[in-house]
Amino acid sequence: MRVPEWRLMELLDIEHRGRVLRGALHTPQTTPAPAVVLCHGFGGNRAEFGYAFVRLAERLARRGIAAYRFDFAGCGDSDGEFADLTVSDQVEQAVAVLDAVGAHPAVDPARVSLMGMSLGGLTASLAAVRRPVRALALWAPAAAAAAMGEEGAARRAAAIEANGYDDFGGLPVYRAFAEDAAAIDPFADAAGHTGPVQLVVGSNDFVLPPDLIEEYRRLYGDRLDLHVIDEVGHGFETVPAREHLLDLTEAFLAKHV
Template identity: 45%
Template sequence: MEPLNVEHAGRTLRGVLHLPHPNPAPAPAVILCHGLGGNRIGGGNDFVVLSRLLSAQGFACYRFDFAAFGESDGDPLDFSVSDQVSQLKAVIAGLERNRAIAPDRISVLGYSMGALVAVLASGDRPLRSLALWAPAGGPLNLPFWEGGPFRDQIREHGRADYNGVAFGDAFIDDLYGIDQFAAARRHEGPVLLAGGTEDGLMRAELIDPYREVWGDRLEQHWIEGMDHGFGSLANRDSMFEVTAAFLSRTA
């Protein structure tokens, strides 16, 4: 495990690279993208545990903080999904230049907002495979963002507060220009889509268009009773197992 930062738009994105030992350089790589308000550690240390699991199976694994989250530079008021997509593409480009990594064998795993970002990035850059945990709905969730108190909070306080996560108009305004399903059509590799049966982000209107786009290239995994978070070590281990097996077959 070694620090590996990426410079993007005048900001330092701070991250950590796990290399397999022994390292079969160049190794296939997996980039981990956290969700809204998250960081490269993951809730309950999940991203660290997963990175160690994947590196033990021969993968290079890179986890990083998006700008304005974790230890990366950036202003929360500048946060938007499109900016995170641009950051992820910079991370991919950096790993492609890393001699320890096979540039044509880079996959992305994203959780929630990070999964939405992964889909959007895959429309612009070839990726070996995608592993998506409960992808956020992007523009399909606009009624929630516009219907809540967030615009009023921004006008009154200069920022909105969503469960302790600050953001500005840039985040909501950006959602209008996003089309994750158009981006999905440009991704040609295999996809894992996984989540809980009780997770609102796994509802049909958000998931069915992916099924239509990816067809037989899409693998699905549902964990009975699980909500948006793992909720238990058993659920976490089940998600890790199916994800690692998918990446081993496809990366």
């Protein structure tokens, strides 16, 4: 049976500091093509919630755009330990992935973009300063991971001191992550990207409250394409919201990559 051209996919492993990052590259029939690297959220994997990254990658391939979705070290099928996860390390991984994807024969190296969900969004915004990317798409970026208030930071530090980790919705946040994040300014450290940016967030998102959205407005100015989806939280938890999310991001990337 013939595989539709928009479902062409190859497993692509990328080495980073002695670890194998495992991922999947979706390619259109016509190459070399523009490409988008997809960065998943904290404790997630390359499929993302509701297989959103799989669906987005297939949509992009239909549009003639390659998409690479991968597991960060310590997540999914990639090498590494989850306890070693830090934002800075994820940024380094994303930069290595950008380089590897840009060098792939199916990809136009001058037309590579980044997108990310939650912690992957924060990671993507910081990696976009390290390598020139055409466009940046952010789903509910977890700026709060590196911009915790004093009360939240004190609570997290106390939990780590008592238990060895802070329990974040059933996932452990270890000392290495907390100490690394405290040294990052999610806005000043992301100020070097000069291309278009899309930011999509749920109106009830506790991870990205209005004050942090305003910081992104100030950071990106008139280059920011902001969308707030009503009545959903951090994971865009309804079928219509997720369909709208995919529609918005597909259109944005198709326009700017």
